[in-house]
Amino acid sequence: MPDSLLFGTEVLLNGLMAGVLYALVALGFVLIFKASGIFNYAQGVMALFAALTLVGIMEGQVPFSHLINAAFGTDIHHFGWHVPALVAIIITMVVMVFLAWAVNHFVMRHLVNQEPIILFMATIGLAYFLEGFGDLMWGSDIKKLDVGLPQGGSFWIEENTQWLGFGNENFYGFFLDKLDLVATVIAAILVAALVIFAQYTKQGRAMRAVADDHQAALSVGISLNFIWIMVWSVAGFVALVAGIMWGAKSGVQFSLSLIALKALPVLMLGGFTSIPGAIVGGLIIGVGEKLFEFAIGPYIGGATENWFAYVLALIFLVFRPQGLFGEKIIERV
């Protein structure tokens, strides 16, 4: 088989794996947007906050230690214990649920019936608050996150795909990163679980009902506060998983919050209200940007991954503003 085809396939596989992660982050947005019409600008910072909290708990860091030390003249930093990854993940999830409650209790429930732009601005405020709060709680240094996910390339896949070259001597088998593989599998499971939750469970149905008509939802006895806390918790969970994947790959630092920027073109492509749209959009962008970089990048100086997704999304917006699968706006007279 010719080189370009083989390498192109490898690029495609990598693109699909990146795409699943994009889809996961985008789903965090879609759920909140569906249930409350809020475009949650803070989604990326939530991932950063989740990852910071996870590292802090695993390392036995004392939260707010700077503040405590400054106030009482003490010099404490660590409790001196280490918490196993799984336990720390569970505790972090509890923190994220508490965060969801606080967001709803102190901010969002006071803004019911407000214009979408006001809700959006509230989430901008939330993003900056959470960024500062995360710093204050856990410090702003770059942290390493190691929850025991495998690292490096998978030799097994490399060895077992070499035959696909059919005698091509330049081909040593597909090179795929183990962490990417694990992340893909976890993200795919999570995406499937979210779809099942939204489509086939009682609370998922209630969430969609609230999204359609919150007055009518109230009238049948659905508690809006409960549903909103629930979707913010789910978004917190998605943020935690995304934070773990990215954090394990490139450390926990501010740039982690920029993964949200990867989700934006996915949403433009897939539609802000569509769960299948987020999945397909994520895959298209993941594959598209990798293939574009591989095939055309070298001729135009590379680094196309930063902007390709946006250009693709913009082209899409022009022809199909509601996105690929965006719910058709039902209008009856």
Added chain:
Amino acid sequence: MLDSGRTEETLLEVNNIEVIYNHVILVLKGVSLSVPKGGITALLGGNGAGKTTTLKAISNLLHSERGEVTKGSIMYRGANTQGLDPAAMVKTGVIQVMEGRHCFEHLTVEENLLTGAYTRSNSADIARDLEMVYTYFPRLNERRKSQAGYTSGGEQQMVAIGRALMSRPETILLDEPSMGLAPQLVEEIFTIVKDLNEKEGATFLLAEQNTNVALRFAHYGYILESGRVVMDGPAKELRENPDVKEFYLGMSDEGRKSFRDVRSYRRRKRWLS
């Protein structure tokens, strides 16, 4: 003629309530009414009379509209229900079908009906009630998998009523079921309401502008005007009352007028003659 299902037991009692929106707009100025178990009670009146506001005060949906009951009391089965949230009200057995067929557009007809059972948990009972709703609304059975947003206005009204039934309510507050529907469909829907009342023993408090239809199907009626009850009585008597005939049943050729104009109107007539 339809007094069969009616009993003397009072389920719901509204005592002299006042409702204010946004802290300033006084909309209900002392409304009292009582709803007997097993009856169809009609709440009549023109645009802006306060029918919807009265129903929302009962189901506790006023809060989300910045409205507030500032005086009077609302009792259900002898207990004050004003502090309850809408969900608790549904569990108590009172559910409102909102004006203008609020169905969940992107959910299928069947999903819409199932959301009505949100406060319940026994899935066998829920499945049985779903079949019950389909026997009363065979049209919905045909369209169970369609997105509700794409069904007709009449079907959407049926979805809204069927969804309320799924909560196993004792009392249904039905707000203007005839709105925007062709006369034949209005007839169909009211017939189903009557059936539900007689066969399932459901109690209805029905807000309607369509006095004619409402008084044919109801047992008792209240006429509301500018936030006050101006007249009440058995449906039969109201149907025969000359003023109701003239001002609400369209049996005068001068068009509809308000009761408040009645006195001056009569005076004018006397003066002219």
